[in-house]
Amino acid sequence: MTRQIVVGGGEAVPPPSWPRQPASILRTADEALDAADKIASLAARDAVKRDREDLFPGAELDAFSASGLWGITVPAEWGGADLSYTATGRVIVTIAAVDSSLAQLAQNHLATIAAIRSAATEEQKADLFPLVLEGRRFGNAFSERGTKNVSDLRTSLVPAGDDVVLNGIKYYCTGALAADLIQIVAIDQNGLSQLAIADRNSPGLTVFNDWTAFGQRGTGSGKVLIEDVRVPVSRVIPVWKSYVPEKPFPDSAISQFIQAAIDAGIAQGALRETEQFIRTRTRPWVDSGLEKATEDPYLIQIIGSLHVRLSAALALLDNAGRIIDAAIRDPTPATVSQAQIAVAKAKILTTELAIDAADRLFELAGTAATDRSLGLDRYWRNARTHTLHDPVRWKYAIIGEYYLNDHLPPLHPWS
Missing domain, CATH: 1.10.540.10 (Acyl-CoA dehydrogenase/oxidase, N-terminal domain)
Structure with missing residues (x-):
């Protein structure tokens, strides 16, 4: 930049x-x-x-x-x-x-x-x-607003000789602001999802700096306007093929895995900040009779609990990574679903832990930690914003259906 x-x-x-x-x-x-x-x-x-x-x-x-x-x-x-x-x-x-x-x-x-x-x-x-x-x-141009649900896309892709022509408007376009290439998900005339890789300076492609969320501010995830954008056919990838039930690939697990790793990082950073603040600034509670906050048994218990859960989250991520690698080597309905389930487990824990660790930061550090100049609230704002990508309540359901009823997870980028 x-x-x-x-x-x-x-x-x-x-x-x-x-x-x-x-x-x-x-x-x-x-x-x-x-x-x-x-x-x-x-x-x-x-x-x-x-x-x-x-x-x-x-x-x-x-x-x-x-x-x-x-x-x-x-x-x-x-x-x-x-x-x-x-x-x-x-x-x-x-x-x-x-x-x-x-x-x-x-x-x-x-x-x-x-x-x-x-x-x-x-x-x-x-x-x-x-x-x-x-x-x-690469920068993202995937999600849309005002449709029936997140998978209902309206951006169109129409053949035009050696090119295709795309029209639509995308939101939550993380990475597009500083991308060299914009990957646009569009629906072709057969209703299939295609990934068109457009040059960032393509005529008719406009990236707007209008991201106004209270968290993940630095992503600049604004909107992308696509007006008669031409992309060579040679740069149109039939991504629908990765989600064919008979021969899937672990693309959805990979996307979700990276999201889970981000949340684990937020939790780790919040916990580090909490410990540093307690060591250097937090006072012991008046009824404790203690000289230092680091001696408070209730506080110590919560820190220990957060570390246990963080270790578990990181272990689940490592395990999910190994299972994804196995699915890449041998992509079948069984191996891909195993990767999805492993990632779902990690995603549940990292989501819940990121929000909890960011909230506990203030509970344990105390009122002084809310000073805006410290910027510690960014952990909670970032955790709460990023974990809205897809609801973990559905992750629990996917895992339960898999083990109880032998139902494979749905094949789309959010599972």
Whole structure:
């Protein structure tokens, strides 16, 4: 990004500059985790300032994508590290613990890599994967408003010779503000979902900076207006194929897995802040007779409980990552459903823990922690906003149906 963007200004935003700093090529999980630690340290420096002043993390995003972390799931046969999803999840947790908006900016990018892997032709992979490895970023244009439900999409895709023409309007477009390529989900004339990869500077494609949510401010997840946008047929991916019941791919599990990792990171960051505040500022309760808040047995019990649940959440994420990897190697209805169920378990716990840990921060730290200059409320606002992506009450139902009635989870991006 070449200029500082204040999120929510409402204006149309031009594409980011290119070329930028070339992206590194990471090869191992250790390299990826080391890079994640460095990006987390960079993001932590001004995290409170960015949240308080509604600043888009442009410099941090450029460093994040240049680190090579946005290419770690590209298959090895196309030059990528093809890292496990266990390692990928740990990368996302590390960054989300200091800036969950920055972590979420990579979510749809990584999900698009999964879609290319599962549904694109070999020619499309040869076109798109090298772009990812050189540092190009995907931005989302998926969700819509005013329809019957989240899967009822109205954006159209009509053949026009060697191109297709798209029309529609998208909302909650995470990553689009600073993307080089916009992945647009549209419905073709047969009612099938297609993923059209449009250049960010395509005529008729306008990205608006109008994100006004109280949390995840740094994602800049505004709307995208699509007016007679032309995309070459060669960049239209039949993503519906990933959700065919007889031959599915674990794309939905991958998308949900990254969302769960973001929530785990929020919980981890909130818990760290809680402990630091208690050690340095929280006073013992008047009736305790204690010298320090860190000696309070009730407080100690709650901190211990949060750590137990965080360890369980991280273990569920690791396990889900392993099961996703197995489903990628051998995609069948059974292995894909196993991945979905494993991710659903993790998603339930990370959702509930992120909200609880962010709330407990204030209960345990005390009134002084509500000082706006500290920016500690960002954890709760981010947790509450991000966990609205899909309701965990339906995750419980999916898991119960799977074990009690042998019903496989529904095949769509929210399960």
